[in-house]
């Protein structure tokens with residue numbers, strides 16, 4: 349048992365040799381997870397009851413006050429532990445790299461939401477190749493509702509995957525699209541390292557459609573006179589000038605424009621300040637929590653003027669952010685490429701970058717960022733690599749692709765289920781899916797099924813129905829297949845996320 353005492357990670361052969369003496373049935377070992385700590389050897393295996401942490405050592409005394417599990421063998425000793433919440437906390441204490449941390453100050457960051465709790469090891473394989481920091485755990489309350497998970501489980505899944513792959517660079521956990529202080533508290537209590545505050549429910553969209561003559565009246569009625577004076581003073585008779593390598597930008601606000609923006613944002617600004625204060629109280633003056641504000645899910649694109657207004661008003665209240673998710677022009681539909689004029693996008697994006705560089709050097713955050721390959725090179729170049737990209741659904745689609753490759757009949761059933769829940773699912777998403785353009789699966793031979801995952805309409809169909817599919821009776825077979833083919837799933841994800849980082853121009857590691 350001398351190899352157990354060494355601190356290096358033993359090879360697969362050595363691990364298998366060590367495990368031979370124990371009455372242990374396992375399907376797979378995760379060699380990268382094996383490591384020595386305080387005279388014990390820790391590692392992960394997969395049994396027919398799922399993944400387990402195993403702990404091996406000479407002295408049973410060392411097992412006290414450690415992970416909860418079953419001792420299967422004495423002298424040498426072996427303990428097998430489940431990946432429970434309690435054990436997750438112990439894991440984070442013993443191996444601090446498994447705990448989510450603030451990562452957004454790193455130049456390039458990518459959110460790779462893992463809806464299934466099975467995608468992170470594939471994500472790790474991709475991000476290891478680049479100068480990028482990942483946010484592996486990234487879920488909105490809506491996603492958790494669809495998948496039947498909560499933030500603690502989401503973070504635990506990421507933490508165990510990080511341990512399994514021995515990824516020690518640091519990763520984030522994002523409570524995405526949180527809309528109330530209670531949701532923020534829930535996510536913070538579960539251990540997230542990032543908050544994405546969605547302001548959409550605090551915005552008064554009517555402000556931009558009111559007739560001109562009503563604006564002044566509303567402003568008078570709704571805005572506290574003290575606030576009104578301050579805000580008018582901040583913006584009126586001022587020219588905001590920005591310059592950069594691709595040209596200059598100058599913004600002026602008329603009195604009516606200021607008033608419309610105040611009407612649009614005044615509740616949202618109070619709310620942002622309240623949440624920011626809460627984060628400071630919880631984590632200190634320099635919040636250890638990455639703080640993003642999102643206005644991407646609103647009915648109109650965010651103009652540079654609106655972006656600037658929000659940032660100046662927030663700064664005036666002492667609110668500092670790490671990233672902002674505007675709604676960009678064109679369409680960022682889920683799981684498919686950008687739709688719109690690339691040249692117009694480039695120009696507007698540049699203006700947003702200029703403003704972000706001058707007002708706190710926060711990042712622009714690209715939501716629904718999956719598969720926007722036609723504009724990734726521009727995004728990477730114009731932002732000079734300082735960007736946060738959020739993807740999630742695309743990793744779900746790779747899981748569906750895996751099913752189409754490995755179990756065509758299960759795929760056919762899932763496809764059918766997706767078609768029957770599409771009507772209901774499409775109420776929650778903005779998509780332009782044309783079901784009539786998806787060939788009926790009965791007309792396709794098995795080897796043609798994976799090709800559906802390359803067609804926009806079928807991608808959207810399978811993308812937005814994930815909640816229904818995961819709640820259907822197909823769930824069990826789906827997960828079984830993904831676990832059985834976990835290496836294949838990891839490879840698909842590795843390639844797919846690598847393609848995203850490559851197109852964005854993120855620098856590779858040597």
Ligand SMILES: [Zn+2]
Nearest residue numbers: 642644715716
């Ligand atoms: Zn979003």
